[in-house]
Amino acid sequence: MSQNKRKVFSIEEKSHIIWRLENGESNSEIAKECGVSHSTISTIWKNRDKIKVLFENNSLKLKRARASEHKVIEDALLTWFKHQRTNNVPISGPILQQKANDFARLMGKENFECSSSWVQRFRARHNIVAGKVCGEAAGVPEGVSEEWLSHKWPALCEGYTPEEIFNADETGLFYNLTPDKTLKFKGEECKGGKLFKTRITVLVAANMTGSCKRKLLVIGKAKKPRCFKNIQSLPVTYKNNTRSWMTSQIFEKWLLDKCPAHPVVSNLKCIKLVFLPPNVTSVLQPMDQGVIKALKTQYRKLQVLQMIQNIENSKPINSLSVLDAILMISEAWEKVTQTTIANCFRHAGFNDLSSSQAEDDDDIPLARLIQFTDEDDNVPLAELVTQLQRFTASEQTIQIAEFVGIDDSVAVCALATEEEILAEAESNNRNTDEENEDLQNPEEQFQPTTISEALNAVTVLQKFVAFNDQFDSDDAHVLRSMKRKMQRIFETGLKKKQTKMTDYIKK
Incomplete structure (x- = not known):
């Protein structure tokens, strides 16, 4: 043997x-x-x-994956632990035991008594080891961005090229808000109310040179929105939770500034994780130096154009679905230029120290930092809003800056209470498909486009292109290629519908 x-x-x-x-x-x-x-x-x-x-899920040292008998308690405890770890609060085994018992009492499980062995298994499953909890932001004095840039930044960027250094930040977005509603909802944190149903969180990330823009991360409320039915792929990464907020679980794959939803991620390979100093977002955060503003400006322009089209086609003016918003925010992200991103990094003080050209953009107006792609983008948003007001016979004075930035201060994460943490854990551990469907906007009755409608649409586009000298032969070729693919799909559907002679013979 x-x-x-x-x-x-x-x-x-x-x-x-x-x-x-x-x-x-x-x-x-x-x-x-x-x-x-x-x-x-x-x-x-x-x-x-x-x-x-x-x-x-960072369970790297486990030998065998055994499911916890009390999954909701474990999930709630893990979320609570990550909140404490983010704030550099030292957590011991006995503290974890007590907190697990607290969550059990909140659930009404009087017979549950957390043992030290249960905590040991919990720590093993989630790779929680003994040691000092720390993060880059812990030792940085608040508000001293100049000191951070002069003392921390040179050492941090050593060994990395500008193409390898990324920054990311999230922002809230009221995706279905009309310009005339900006004053009414100014300062809205979106914890409830009408806008709560039409908000998403968008995470934006790019490298220093702007040569690599990461796919947007969009966080909505519903796991499976009605408008996603039969969707094969999305141009963004989509996640969900009940408040459309960034959570610790979602953050595990992203590296962001210091906030309660962003735990210190360990066991990273070939990656240096750095948290920017707290409370200096408006100064040190490159995405907040104009990148997000450029993104939202482009989104609002696409949104207003869609509203004008809806009016011309006798449709509700603000009938955008989550899918519409995702397609538009993705298109808006494509229009944010490499130059804009590079300008915003420099404006925040993140210069390429290996280059002799260290530009100082502190005194350059934000509007000059943002550059768009096409000539079409030179049409001011204000002009489009004016056109929309003519259609709606509105005489209200619209502040374009407020329309673009109405959701800049919207909460994108929160320090949850024990009750909220537990409710989130319970929601994540049950089948929430029906619940998520009910969270959708009642007005959002989405009907997928049929192949016949798509064929008719591309035929209309071909005629439009033929009578418009702003398009060339390449554009016409693209339409013909699309039409051929649609025709093949249509023909395949016809074959499936063909009846046989025996179908008409009664048994």
Whole structure:
């Protein structure tokens, strides 16, 4: 009988094996190197989806993934722990025990009594180790951005090129707000009320040179909005929670400024995580130096254009769905130029120290930092709003700056109470599809476009292009290509609908 001890891999080790398999290495080669059988590697590959989830949840040292018997309590405790860790509050095992018991009492589970062994298993599942909790922002004096830039920044950027340095920030967006409602909702934090149903959170990220703009992260309320039915892909990454806010769970894949929803992420590979000093967002945050303003300006222009089109087509003026908002915010992000992003990084003080051209943009007006792409973008938003007011016979004076920035101060995360943390954990551990459907705007009755409607639309576009000299042969070619693909889809549908002779013979 073999005396060899059975080898057990951690989640981190299994993830590395999966990565090697995905990159073309053979099962036999990895099995030989690791000293295990082929079937062991095959089992790891078979369970790759579950292992990837555990890896993304930072459960790196686990040998076996055992589900917790009290999942809601565990999820609530983990969220609470991340809030405390973000604020550099030291948490011991006994404190975790007591807090777990507190959540159990709130749930009415009088028979639950958290033991030290339960806490040990909890810490193992979530890779929580003993040690001092710390973050880059902890030792930075509040409000001293100049000191941070002169003392911290040179050391932090050493060894990295401007293309490798990214900044990200989130912002709230009232995606269905008409210009005439800006005064009414000025200063709205969006914790409830009418706008609560039509707000999303958008996370914006790009590198110093503006050469790499990350796909936008959009956070809505519903897990499966009605308008997403049969959608194959989205131009953004979509997440959800009951308040459309950034949460610790969503943040695990993103690196942002210091706030309660942003825990200190450990075990990062080839990544240096840095939190900007607190309360200096308006000074040090590149995304807040004009990038988000450029994004929202473009979104509001697209929004107003859509409203004018709705009026001309006898549709409700503000009938935007979450899908409409996602498509428009993605298009707006495409229009934010590389130059704008690079300008905003420099304006925040993040100069490329390896370059002799260290420009000082402190005295340059924000409007000059923002540059758009096409000639069409030179049409001022104010002019479009004026056109909209003519259609609606509105005489109200609209402040364009307020319309663009009406949601700049909207809360995008919150320090949740124990009751709110528990409610969120309970919501995440039950089937919420129906609940999420009910969260949608009652006016948002979305009907997917049929293939016949799409074919008619592209035919109309072909005629429009043929009579308009602003389009060229390339544009016409794109439309023809789209039409051919649609025709193939239409023909495939017809074949499926064809009846046989036997269909008419009664049994």
